[in-house]
Amino acid sequence: MAMLDIKDLTIEYPDRHGVFQATKNVNLTVNRGEILGIVGESGAGKSTIGNAVMGLLQSPGRIGQGEVYLDETRLDTLPFEDMRKLRGKKIAMIFQDPMTSLNPLETVESQLVETIELHLKLGSAGARARAVSLLDQVGIPDPEQRISQYPHEFSGGMRQRVVIALALAAEPDVIIADEPTTALDVSIQAQILDLIRDLCREKNVGMILVTHDMGVISQTADRVAVMYRGKLVEIGDTKQITQNPQHEYTKALISAVPPSNMRIDRFQHVGFGKEGGGLKEFDLNNHWLGQGRSDEKGDAAILQIKDLNKVFKSTSGFLGSKGVETHAVRDVSFEVSTGQTFGIVGESGSGKSTIARLITGIHKPTSGQVVFEGLDLLARPKSRQDLLTKRQIQMIFQDPYSSLNPRMRVENIVAEPIIVNNLAGSRAEAISIARDLLQLVELDDTAGRRFPHAFSGGQRQRISIARALASRPRFLICDEPTSALDVSIQAQILNLLKDLQARLNLTLLFISHDLPVMRQMCDQIAVMRYGEIVETGDAEGIFVAPQHSYTQDLISLMPKFERLG
Amino acid sequence: MDTLKQFLASDFFYSFRRTPVAVVSFCIAVILILSAVLAPVIAPYNPFDPATLNLMNGFSKPMEPNAFTGETFLLGTDDQGRDVFSTILYGMRVSLFVGFAAVLLALVLGVTLGLTAAMAGGRTDAIIMRIADIQLSFPAILIAMLIFGIAKGITPPDMRNQMAIWVLILSIGLSDWVQFARVVRGAAMVERQKEYVEAAQLIGRGPFTVAFKHILPNVVASVLVIATISLALAIIAEATLSFLGVGAPPTQPSLGTLIRIGQGFLFSGEWWILFFPATTLLLLALSVNLLGDWLRNTLNPNMD
Incomplete structure (x- = not known):
């Protein structure tokens, strides 16, 4: 018998319109030392399962049907007090955001020791010794010194390690990790996932890993459960699910993940749960949208940016006391050819969104030139035609x-x-x-x-x-247009953008931090860091043979979900 | 019809239906406001028509026949023989009129200044908000008395009684705009950061249209909450001023004036002349306030 056994679980949220079922008849098992990944898109009910196992369903949520067993103990009918004693001791949780899941007013030591003393009768010296050894196990260097520090003295990745140490503190049988790496940078994500996998093996702990990210699942989980709208649609070994999915939804989900190793023309099989009905047949030449549009093609640069600089000054106070200067964009120059997609990639704070707003005129540049179809956008528009050009x-x-x-x-x-x-x-x-x-x-x-x-x-x-x-418009700026969307919706939106671009001869400026997405969309790419462009070039060239060391780092760290054919 | 159906099915109405406090205070407020509006129809006497007054009816107890005339008055009469029930109905008219008009003035002024401050930023914002801060550092009632005094000083003496109500509205309205300006400014600054505002600028909308067509509709909820709570405060402020004798004149008494008149008789045993106007004021202010609290919880769960 499996260690954690979830049978026929239905979780309900009653409201005034009726009862909403967050999960429907879900059956799952987790064995010792095994990582079970639950993958699905927002609203699929994957986090709800973890909360139900912990007995932490938000009111008015309730278990409508089904049973949850941990070894011989039935959890779903356990009185609140008994369940409270189990939490932390038998079942622990790792949350998404290490910024908020640690108490900022207490040292790491007191948080760890509190948990250990509560569940294991070790005495204060023993508890402290165990706390130090836990920090050591989760890979925090110099644990003797660092244990007395406060959470803000740790970086995001180190903080997530502390959270993992807390979860391990009382030697639980099951750990539920809810999007444990979503709030972290990609490079740190890989290290944390390695750590989680190693610790599960080593300590023989069962884990439920809840995530929306196929890449995380394929690198970490032993088995995968795929959820769609509260239903478990497919469960199986990770390799089988990612290489040879059976259910239509799983196929659609996997085909929607932008492959990191090649450029595909369109995302295929996005039909499952599709929100739109296919591009309507439209006679563009006779429609309003097709009028007043020139169909010139070619390499002529539609947008030229020369030596663009933007310095933000923060002024404060009634009399405008002296503020701090931030050089958000520094000597940026590039050209975008008509009908192409030009990508700007960079991490947060690299100034890529500022460039978009300098082009649209929301911000005024400190110096430099923005020329669109031969019109200087920074000069005062002289005629109505100039204004209309600007609005393109x-x-x-x-x-x-x-x-x-x-x-x-x-x-x-x-x-x-x-x-x-x-x-x-x-x-x-x-x-x-x-x-x-x-x-x-x-x-x-x-x-x-x-x-x-x-x-x-x-x-x-x-x-x-x-x-x-x-x-x-003739020129569309897409500022992270899909970063707030589920992956299958992302694929649909990217397809739509590509279709519209082809039919309307649009030029796109595509801004993103997501390299696999950039690879699918862009003809030219500029890589930005600290407000400067470090490398510009042909998109495939950037991915295959990056020149600058920063670009090389970015490419080697990008999440790999490679497709075979 | 459709809009009504939509409203009855909305979460807003559902929350209302499920909150007994809101339903009860709504009913009380509606009854009070309606009876004030319909005072000329409901009131058994016109207390301000000297022809109908009989001094012999003075100090009639509630529900007891008068010793001299044998007439019975629901809530008794005052020293002049005026029916207390009728004076309350007419007094409420004055109180509510002053309250609504003052809130309207404060709302228009506060929303305009708050939006301007949020959109213009920089020096304009600083100047508007510092004026607001300075005004907030005095009790509102003092500001109202100051404005009242100045206005009274510049109106010609023979106009004073007619102008008194308008001066009252002006002084309460001017002392109350700060609440609106602060809330609207805060809410508008949050809205201004949102991308739909940028989109509107991008298609060529000017700052004025962006402020009033795009941002204003999105801060209406907080304005509505402040307006309801301000209404209760304005009614009380008016009553306070009138109680102090600087508000509504005796020829046009508001609830506050009635309470001032009534308190003179409290210790000589004619309690009803004070008790009923005071209770009415309490019910009015309390029901509007509770309604405001519920509105705040429903429309704006994040506001403190």
Whole structure:
């Protein structure tokens, strides 16, 4: 018999509209020394299972049906007091964000010793000795000294190691790790995953690893359970699931992961749980969207950036006391050719989003030149034509939840650019064009009458794209357009962007930190660090033969989910 | 019809239905406001028509026939023989009118200044908010009395009684805008960071349209909460000023004026002249306040 046995588990959240089932009849087992990965997209119910095992379901959530056994003990019917004694001792948890899961006011020592003394009767000297040895085991150098430090004195990765030490403190049988590396940088992610895997083997602990990331699963788990909308759709050995998935959803999920080792033309098999209905047949030449557009192709640079600099000054106080200067963008120059996709890649704080906002005019550059179709964007526009040219640059934003005004109907959001810029004869015509655009981005006919809150993240991103198209743009800036989306939705949005680019001869400036995504989208790539471009070049060239040492580091650390064919 | 159906099905209405305090205070507030609005229809007497007054009816006890005239008054009469029930209805009209008008003034002023401060930033923001800070460092009632005094000084003496109500509205409104300005500024600064504002700028919307068409609708919820709580405060402020004798004149008494008049009789045994207006004021302020609390919890669960 397995150590942790979850039988027919149904978790319910009753609300005034009825009962929502977060998981439906889920059966899972975990053995000693085994890592069971639970993978799925947001809302699949994967975290809920972990919480139910811990007895930590948020009210009004409850176990509607099913049983949870840890060895011989039935957990789901255990009284609260007994369950409390088991937590930490038999079942421990590793949370996503090490910034918030440690108490910032207490030293690491007192947090570890508290847990150890609570569960193991060791005495204070013994507890301290065990705490030091735990820190040593999770790979914290110099544990004798570091144990008396506060959490803020540790880096993010080291803090997550402390959290793991805390989870191990009372020698639990099962550890539930909920997205343990999602908040960490990619390079640290790999180290933490190695540590987790080694410790499970060594201490013969069973683990449930909850994550949305196929890469994490394929590197760490022994077996994988795939969840979709509360149901367990497939379970099996990691190798079998990632190489030879059986269920349609698993296939769709895996084919949606951007491969790191090659460029594919389109993401295939994204049909499962698809939000749009396929690009509508549209006679662009006779439609509003196709008018006033030149079909010139070629290598002519549509956008030229020369020696761009931006210094942010933070001023504070009534009299403007002397502030700190931050050089966010330093001597950046590049050119983007018509119809191409130019990528800017870099870690957070590298200045890539600032460049987008310097081009759109949200920020004013300190010095430099931005020329779009021969028009100097930094000069005051001389005519209406200049203004319209400027508005041919549009943007798709990172956060689909804040990029749409929640108080406006979707068709009004999409029609606004047409109305503001007098691009249509009347308001009614503008609304009807807006409805066409919504169809073009694969939303259904009734979408326009609803408000943004009625849509999912991916659908909102489609609305955002439709709004950008309503300015009849020639140049689209995509600032991390898919980083807030699930991987299958990401694949759909990336496909949509590629289709629109081909049909409308759009030029894209694609900003992202995600290298596999960049590889799928970009023709040219610029790599940024600390506000400077360290390397620019052909996209495949950057991936195959990076020149600069920083680019080499980035490429070697990127999460590898390689596809064979 | 559809909008009504949508409203009845909304989470907002559901939360209302499930909160007894909200339902009860809503009912009380509606009854009080309606009876004030309909005072000329409901009130058995017009207390300000000297022709209907009979001094012989003075000091009638509630629900007891008057010793001289044999007339019975629901809540008794005051020294002049005025029906207390009728004076309360008419007094509430004055109190509510002053309250609503003052809140409206404070709202328009505060929302405009708060939005301007949030959008303009820099020096404009600093100046507006420092004025607000300075005003907040004095008790609101003192500010209101100051404005009241100045306004009274510059109005011609024969206009004073007619102008008194408007001066009252002005002084309470001007002392109360700070709440609106602070809340709107804070909320607008949060909204301004959101990407839909950037998108609106990108398609060519000017700063004015962005502020009033895009940002304002998204801070309305907090404005509504502040407005409700301010209404209760404005009614109390008006009553306080009138109680101190610097508010509504005796020819147009508000609840505060009635309480001032009534307290003179408390120790001589005519308790009802004070008790009923005071209870009405309490019910009015309490129901509006509780309604405001519920609104705040429902619309804005993150506000402290």
